């Protein structure tokens with residue numbers, strides 16, 4: 264890996280940069296030397312590590328506690344508890360700026376929801392989709408369809424296992440063996456199989472249009488009444504073991520075998536959706552059938568929902584929000600998470616009102632709240648005494664200035680720790696936090712610049728060339744002239760000046776340049792442009808693009824400015 268490669272990864276992770284250190288030491292490690300040499304990693308390992316458990320500072324870690332989010336978490340729980348009563352929870356829209364704990368809180372609540380639903384045997388499934396990655400209707404529906412198919416298959420397998428156990432128990436009983444040793448197993452007939460008895464259609468599952476419309480509430484009532492009643496009687500009469508079928512909805516072994524067969528047919532009938540290639544309505548139908556196969560409440564969590572709407576409109580949301588009127592066995596509820604408050608403006612009014620039944624806002628954290636969050640994490644993350652007193656308050660203050668972003672605060676703390684570790688310091692001090700702040704900022708710039716389209720890179724390069732040559736108050740016309748020359752040099756299409764003005768505004772929005780509109784009296788208004796990011800590093804990123812690196816001698820372009 265060349266130094267350049269390492270520098271422009273755009274990662275905040277200092278570890279990657281350690282390769283710089285290694286490369287210089289490499290030459291000293293001579294192979295074949297008799298004396299045991301310090302290995303490549305020995306020096307680095309010999310320092311006292313600062314971290315006890317670095318993982319807890321990474322974005323992938325889901326904390327068990329979320330300080331300062333109890334209001335939002337309680338509100339979500341109050342809405343979602345309906346699912347545990349077998350009712351359909353209202354749809355929820357969660358708003359808030361980046362790093363305000365939306366995803367972490369929603370995931371925390373859904374984990375609790377699923378575990379409570381298991382505890383009380385109320386069927387409830389939560390599915391999480393990140394719409395930044397899964398950003399078309401096809402992909403969202405295909406991913407959901409495949410997840411529910413997988414869940415259905417697992418449930419079918421469990422049911423078949425229970426039925427086979429039941430068959431085994433009957434065999435034992437009929438052979439005259441005393442079943443009392445296995446009694447609990449024998450009579451612990453799974454509640455969910457209790458849907459078989461009076462209704463001959465049930466076994467045909469999703470493919471059968473006659474499957475009864477029973478809400479989970481009704482199921483509960485049914486279990487309490489019939490099945491549970493039977494089990495109770497059996498338990499009471501434990502002294503006289505009854506026939507294993509007594510506590511089940513089946514009358515004969517043949518019925519059980521028929522049920523197993525029909526479950527196996529159901530399982531074989533599920534066809535996974537390929538990630539491309541089918542018509543969308545076919546994908547929708549498969550998804551619909553997979554969800555409706557069982558009685559359950561399904562919560563679909565769409566994170567970064569604005570990205571889905573931006574990329575592929577509101578069809579997916581429209582289809583998901585009208586499903587409940589057609590579903591027979593299950594109910595669907597949607598949680599949308601977004602950091603763009605305005606995305607609902609682009610929604611069909613019906614979708615907008617259905618999706619926004621409940622809205623929960625996640626405000627930015629202030630410095631004190633960020634401090635609490637960091638303190639909670641640092642107890643686990645660092646060795647005792649590794650942090651000097653002012654480190655957490657400084658990280659919190661920097662992140663609060665940003666926009667109350669907990670992710671940024673955690674990144675700062677981790678990066679500061681990594682920098683301290685790298686310099687073999689025993690404690691993290693204020694200076695490490697400042698260095699971490701610069702590093703993260705530079706990494707962000709590098710990443711943004713690296714991923715710009717070529718035309719924007721050319722515009723930015725033109726601005727850099729002007730700045731490098733000491734031009735102050737750069738205006739759009741000057742940028743355009745240099746840009747034009749650069750395009751000619753690399754054979755790129757030349758956009759109109761109007762389009763270049765738009766690209767400058769985009770760079771301004773990304774925080775790479777600063778463009779202020781100034782009035783020039785009777786000559787109208789113009790933009791004065793200046794660079795907001797470090798010049799040399801940005802230029803190096805631009806030149807790492809293979810197309811731009813073809814531009815050799817750039818000086819004449821700037822001189823051309825004076826000729827125009």
Ligand SMILES: Nc1ncnc2c1ncn2[C@@H]1O[C@H](COP(=O)(O)OP(=O)(O)OP(=O)(O)O)[C@@H](O)[C@H]1O
Nearest residue numbers: 322329330361362363364365366367602636669670
């Ligand atoms: N109250 C909190 N307590 C502890 N950690 C938190 C808290 N809020 C956020 N975090 C942490 O901050 C990071 C960012 O949080 P999260 O991903 O939930 O933000 P978000 O609001 O969903 O942001 P985005 O809109 O960018 O996805 C995560 O690592 C999360 O664990």
